[in-house]
Amino acid sequence: MVKARRAAQAYKAYQDISRPGSPGLGARIRALPRMLSGALRGDYRDLGKGKLALMGMSILYIVSPVDVVPEALFLALGVVDDFGVFLWLASSLLGESGRYVDWERKNLAIAPEVDINRRQV
Template sequence: MVKAARAAQVWRTYRSVSQPGSPGLGDRLKALPRMIGAVMHGQYPGMSKGKLAMMGMGVLYIVSPVDVIPEFFLLLGVADDFGVFLWLMGSLLGEGGRYVDWEREQVHRSVTVAPS
């Protein structure tokens, strides 16, 4: 059930990436380092440091040799890593898109407010 929800989240993210006017996959991926920096410096209000830490723990879980369900349980061992991967990709791409939209809005505001 949980894995189905994660897969659905990834599917929604994929659909949002492919919509006209939405930030594309490349823009979202390139924005991730800027987003991480903005979250760490408190400049981006759209994401908490706690959520960023959860994403970091997701990366560590995927690359770590220590698992909750070890790989010697074959499919179960791989499935838990894949579930974390799906959640992580959906979260990163979704947050990356929201961050790109937020950046565009900030640029638009600064151009609109800037004196002539």
């Protein structure tokens, strides 16, 4: 059940990226630093502090040597839980960065005198 849900989330993220008119993978990855700084400053309010905290905790969980399901004891099961967290993080970041790029385009259309990096033109 859990594997099917994770696979469905990954496939949904793939469909979102490959949808015509949707920002591509490169644009989404380049937008990540802008999205995170915009969310922390409060400019981009669609990404809440709670979701940011979950993303940060998932990064810590992936890189942490201390694990809920240790790889040394459970072998493959220990790697699978890390991979599941990674899939959630990747699909969340890619999905949210696509929404951010759309939000950014809409806001730039309203205020064209400011570019993406917040410098006056």
